[in-house]
Amino acid sequence: MLEVIEVSKMFGRNVVLKNVTFSLKNGILGIYGANGSGKTTLLKIISGFEKPSCGRVFFNGREITNKAPQEIVKLGVAMAFQIPRVFWNLTVHENVLLAARETDYTAEICKELNLEDVLFKKAKEISQGKVKLLQLAMCFALKPKLALLDEPFASLDAENVEVVLEFLKKRGSEISMIITAHRTKILKTIASQMLEIRGGKIVGSS
Amino acid sequence: MLVSIAIRILVLVLLILPVFLDCYTKLLAASALTLAIFTVSWLYLEKDLGWASLGHSIPFGVSAYLFAINPLLLFFSPLTTFLLFPLSIFGKHTFPFASFVFSVFLWYLAHHIVFEGKGGEEGFRAPSINLDLIYLISVTILILSCLLIWKISNSYFGLKVKAVRDDEIAAKAIGINSLPFKVFGFAISCSLASIAGILHAAIFGHVSPGVFSPYFSLFPFVAATIGQGKIWSSILGSYTVVFLSWFLSPYVPEFHYAIYAVALILASYTQSYARSDRSV
Amino acid sequence: MIGKLKAGLIVGLIVFLLFCATPPQTPTPQPQMPEIKIGVLVPKTGEFSSAGLVMENAAKLAEKHAKEMGYNVKVIIYDCGDKPETTKTAFLSLVREGVTAIVGTYSSPQAMTAADTANESKVVFVASVASADLESKVKTGNKYVFRNAYNTxxxxxxxxxxxxxxxxxxxxxxxxxxxxxxxxxxxxxxxxxxxxxxxxxxxxxxxxxxxxxxxxxxxxxxxxxxxxxxxxxxxxxxxxxxxxxxxxxxxxxxxxxxxxxxxxxxxxxxxxxxxxxxxAALEVKAKTNLTKKYFEDYRKYYGTEANNYAGILTYDAILIVTQAAARGGDLISNLERGTFIGAAGVYEFDENHQAKWGSEKLQGTIGIYREGKIQVVS
Amino acid sequence: MISLFFSALIYASLALCVLLSYRVAKVVNLSFGSIFTLGGYLSVFSLFITPIFGAWIGLLLHIGSKRMDASKATIFSLGIAIAIEEALRILFRVENILLDSRIFYFFGYKLVFEHFLASMISATFLILFLAFELKKPFSRLKLKVIEEDIENAELYGIDAEKARAIVLVISSAFFCSIGGLYLSGRVISPTIGWLYMIFSLFIATIANVFREKAYILLLPTSFGVCWLV
Structure with missing residues (x-):
């Protein structure tokens, strides 16, 4: 499904990713590593928000390197950011509706992610944890084939971590995912495959 | 709720009443009316797209000039979008000032526009249209533009425009290409401002470089500040600025500039500007 | 409390009735001449406000002098700002005051708009300062426009x-x-x-x-x-x-x-x-008996030297309209045919309603400033 | 040529004020134009009160627009600009005011003394600022941190507010006194300062392109712009 071949990324002289190569057939791939190891950059390169310095990315046999993010989304790759990027002045419902395009599906996802009580509040008026859930809801409302989730458990309380875990497990059967985290404990419970990244290089897999 | 209904009724009365009054009042009302259309066009850009222009006199004035030089050129007025839109590369924070400086530049430039031996600082004579007729046209256009904006703003398409306003990157993440929506929003706003400019020229029968002056470039901002960013109250705000400055000018010189100063200072305290700001 | 209110009401009613019953005061004797109302458009605000002040002073002086000459004149001064838009509304509000004619405006765009408005509202307009192309307006049938200022x-x-x-x-x-x-x-x-x-x-x-x-x-x-x-x-x-x-x-x-x-x-x-x-005129070179009077009285009342273009021409425009209106009948034909005395000379209008500058009795003055003094060249 | 050089000096220092208030005080100060005009009007009474009034307005600006983001502070400064202009219009609605000026001989060149003085003050201002840039690396670093991110600076104990106040007060006082000097010999109107502000804004914008070297390149930029225009 996804193939990343020899991808490197440099910011000035600073090498963030170095010859990263891996592939994903289906299921959930967990990527772990310390802060600044290059996880977020890798996801951004796959989703088109960053251009790689060299290397190529293929999705379902089509090259998506250097394609605009909105085109990559249309091919079925959706991204949820670590620091949520949502439409702050729109309601939660409107936010998800924009991604889902149909009201019924919006309601369904919001129900699953426990967003029903804040459905008609503006995104800027809800708590940080709920915003994180909203980000996930928007990502999955796109009905992607591959979801890239950057630190989905960060800044969530225990109760919401449960909600997310439940949701991911349920969707994991039909949607492939790449999930990053700097702690491996939760990741191991859902991931079928794990990669460790350190200093921009893949150092181990399990 | 009650207040908003009262404001709507007041606006409707202000629209209908001048039809039965004398020529002078009608002229004043017509002038306020065109500026109200102008304010509505500005408000759309600020509310739905998040770009607060302090140089909205660019589409307003350029179209008025085109119309005065040759009435057939009025069909080119939507192209004024491409004068204002490129300024958006400066980003939302610098855009207001970039557009303000550009409008001031056009103000100076307008003194040098000479066509067939006419123009310069004297300006051009515009085709003058019967006041009653133009008043009715203006009322119709104001109502239509309010309806249009209301319709667009509440559609799924309008939702996407607002999404682009809030966060372009988030919009890309859900597959929305921001550029066409931005251009579309600018085009709607600039076209309405152009119509206002043309009506203004037709009412006074004359266009001079003054159409680019800060009086016009800051007008919608001030009217919207008075109206607290709501469409109907901003229309009322336009009427307030126009009427107050006409009636009080003999006592306080250039009273509108005093209103401007107060409105600008107040606006920097209240939150009624650049709404996408409030989020982050 | 209620009693007091009632008493108040009754007193009020009586006062009102008394007021209604009082015979109207004996009217002041009617002046022989009907009042001539002249509107003056002056840029009190905006770019030209310093010229506006001069024009306003001159207009008041003209009213005073005209009254001394025995004319029953009332000058109404309105601010026309620095834009054609403001001029048009100010013009129309003067029309609403029922003026005989309107003089003034400063810049050319203002004069052009005022000329069009004059034609629409059928009120005579005398441009006293602006150098706009008003002659073409007259040629195309707008007979309400006159200009006593000289053209470029x-x-x-x-x-x-x-x-x-x-x-x-x-x-x-x-x-x-x-x-x-x-x-x-x-x-x-x-x-x-x-x-x-x-x-x-x-x-x-x-x-x-x-x-x-x-x-x-x-x-x-x-x-x-x-x-x-x-x-x-x-x-x-x-x-x-x-x-x-x-x-x-x-x-x-x-x-x-x-x-x-x-x-x-x-x-x-x-x-x-x-x-x-x-x-238009200088104090050192008197053209009519009004020249010296204008410069002297201006200094006397306003404490500064009189303006020799915007001020004097506004002053003259008011006097021209006064003299023409006092003759009775149609104001336009009076202006077209008559001669009028002003501080800058004796005015006559040509077929394009432009004052005949350069004629024998109406000539501009050229001065030169040399060694601390203004001398007349011509 | 020499007058061109003197003008360039003045515009460079005005542009420096614009640039500093943009970078440090985070405001595109649109009231500089009116402050410049105010200086001209005040010089009718005395040249010595110009910096005092300028500083006072700078302080007003600082207090009024404290804790506002750049756009709002700029809007605020525009409001102040129009208010000053309007006040001048109401107070000085007299015939044209021509400011006094004196003639001065400089190596055989005839100059207006006040203009010469303005250029000398500007030169001193520029030299002092450059000396500050080169000689005081720590203060310079502080300034740079404030330029980068005002909240960060505060987090590390730098008094950004004080720096902002100083910049606004000094730049406004400078604009006001240069206005008093440079407008001498001219007929002034309440709007005359706008063109000087827009011109120095123009120079500052071009210099701003050079990022870190902007301060040093201000004078050459100003000279180039004056020469071209």
């Missing part, structure tokens, strides 16, 4: 006259870019009808585009060997130019088309010799 071609004629009188051998033209349309017409007239040798022309950019451009032009022209420099910008920039030109060592006589460099106060303060200027 007369500016040219006066400049030529100056060159002839001073027997200057050469001249140089300094145009002002934003006024190109005015300047070009005047310049071509000068070039075509003077014997003096043309030594070239330069154009000064608007200070808003390039605030230091006048320096460049001044220094460039200072190097040229020329006797007279004709400055086409009557505005504030002309003062800057003159100062810089003299600093750069230029010593030609500078001839200005009026405006700022024709103001006695400015000239005295600037104190640079050899600045010639054109004026």
């Amino acid at each position: 071609s007369y500016w040219g004629i006066l400049a030529i006259e100056f060159l002839e009188k001073t027997k200057a051998k050469s001249y140089y033209l300094i145009g002002y870019e934003p006024l190109k349309t005015f300047n070009l017409g005047m310049f071509s007239l000068i070039k075509n009808s003077t014997k003096a040798e043309f030594r070239g022309e330069s154009w000064v950019k608007s200070p808003t585009v390039s605030p230091e451009d006048y320096k460049r032009v001044a220094q460039e022209v200072a190097k040229k060997d020329v006797e007279v420099i004709i400055v086409g910008d009557p505005g504030l920039g002309s003062v800057d130019f003159v100062r810089e030109y003299r600093l750069a060592g230029g010593n030609a006589t500078i001839y200005s088309v009026g405006g700022t460099l024709a103001l006695p106060d400015i000239l005295a303060k600037l104190n640079i010799s050899g600045i010639a200027f054109q004026a």
Whole structure:
């Protein structure tokens, strides 16, 4: 499904990713590593928000390197950011509706992610944890084939971590995912495959 | 709720009443009316797209000039979008000032526009249209533009425009290409401002470089500040600025500039500007 | 409490009834002449507000003098701002006051709009200051417009006259870019009808585009060997130019088309010799019995030197309308046929409703500032 | 040529004020134009009061627009600009005011004394600032941190507010006194300062392109712009 071949990324002289190569057939791939190891950059390169310095990315046999993010989304790759990027002045419902395009599906996802009580509040008026859930809801409302989730458990309380875990497990059967985290404990419970990244290089897999 | 209904009724009365009054009042009302259309066009850009222009006199004035030089050129007025839109590369924070400086530049430039031996600082004579007729046209256009904006703003398409306003990157993440929506929003706003400019020229029968002056470039901002960013109250705000400055000018010189100063200072305290700001 | 209220009501009612019952006061004896209401459009606010003050003073003086002459005049002054839009509304509000005629406006766009509005509202308008192309309006059938100010071609004629009188051998033209349309017409007239040798022309950019451009032009022209420099910008920039030109060592006589460099106060303060200027009238050269009176009374009432263009022409416009209206009948034909005395001379209007400047009784004056004094050249 | 150089000096220092208030005080100060005009009007009474009034307005600006983001502070400064202009219009609605000026000989060149003085003050201002840039690396670093991110600076104990106040007060006082000097010999109107502000804004914008070297390149930029325009 996804193939990343020899991808490197440099910011000035600073090498963030170095010859990263891996592939994903289906299921959930967990990527772990310390802060600044290059996880977020890798996801951004796959989703088109960053251009790689060299290397190529293929999705379902089509090259998506250097394609605009909105085109990559249309091919079925959706991204949820670590620091949520949502439409702050729109309601939660409107936010998800924009991604889902149909009201019924919006309601369904919001129900699953426990967003029903804040459905008609503006995104800027809800708590940080709920915003994180909203980000996930928007990502999955796109009905992607591959979801890239950057630190989905960060800044969530225990109760919401449960909600997310439940949701991911349920969707994991039909949607492939790449999930990053700097702690491996939760990741191991859902991931079928794990990669460790350190200093921009893949150092181990399990 | 009650207040908003009262404001709507007041606006409707202000629209209908001048039809039965004398020529002078009608002229004043017509002038306020065109500026109200102008304010509505500005408000759309600020509310739905998040770009607060302090140089909205660019589409307003350029179209008025085109119309005065040759009435057939009025069909080119939507192209004024491409004068204002490129300024958006400066980003939302610098855009207001970039557009303000550009409008001031056009103000100076307008003194040098000479066509067939006419123009310069004297300006051009515009085709003058019967006041009653133009008043009715203006009322119709104001109502239509309010309806249009209301319709667009509440559609799924309008939702996407607002999404682009809030966060372009988030919009890309859900597959929305921001550029066409931005251009579309600018085009709607600039076209309405152009119509206002043309009506203004037709009412006074004359266009001079003054159409680019800060009086016009800051007008919608001030009217919207008075109206607290709501469409109907901003229309009322336009009427307030126009009427107050006409009636009080003999006592306080250039009273509108005093209103401007107060409105600008107040606006920097209240939150009624650049709404996408409030989020982050 | 209620009792008090009732008592109050009754007292009020009685007072009201008494008031209604009082016979109307004996009316003041009707003046022999019906009142002539004249509206004056003055730029009290905006760019031209300093000229507006002068025009307002002159208008009040005209009302006073006209009353002394026995006319029953009332002058109503309205602010026309600096924009055509404000002018049009001010014009219409004067019409609403029921004025006989309207005089004034300052800039050309304002005068053009006022002319159109005059035609629409069928009220006579006398442009007293603006140099706009009003003659074409009359030619196309707008008979409500008159102008007692001189037009730009007369500016040219006066400049030529100056060159002839001073027997200057050469001249140089300094145009002002934003006024190109005015300047070009005047310049071509000068070039075509003077014997003096043309030594070239330069154009000064608007200070808003390039605030230091006048320096460049001044220094460039200072190097040229020329006797007279004709400055086409009557505005504030002309003062800057003159100062810089003299600093750069230029010593030609500078001839200005009026405006700022024709103001006695400015000239005295600037104190640079050899600045010639054109004026509608000067105190030192009385043209009618009103000339001296205008300048003296202006100084007396307002404490400053009288303005010799915007002020005096507004003053004259009011007197012209007063004299024409007092004759009774149709105001337009009175204006078209009559002669009228003003402080700048005796006015008559030609077929295009333009005052006949250059005729025997109505001529502009050219003054020159030399060694602390204004002398008359012509 | 020499007058061109003097003008360039003045515009460079005005542009420096614009740039500093943009970078440190985070405001595109649109009231500089009116402050410049105010200086001209005040010089009718005395040249010595110009910096005092300027500083006072700078302080007003600082207090009024404290804790506002750049756009709002700029809007605020525009409001102040129009208010000053309007006040001048109401107070000085008289015939044209021509400010006094004196002639001065400088190596055989005839100059207006006040203009010469303005250029000398500007030169001193520029030299002092450059000396501050080069000689005081720590203060310079502080300034740079404030330029980068005002909240970060505060987090590390730098008094950004004080720096902002100082910049606004000094730049306004400078604009006001230069206005008083440079407008002498001219006929002034309440709107005359706008063109000087827009011109120095123009120079500052071009210099701003050079990022870190902007301060040092201000003078050459100003000279180039004056020469071209």
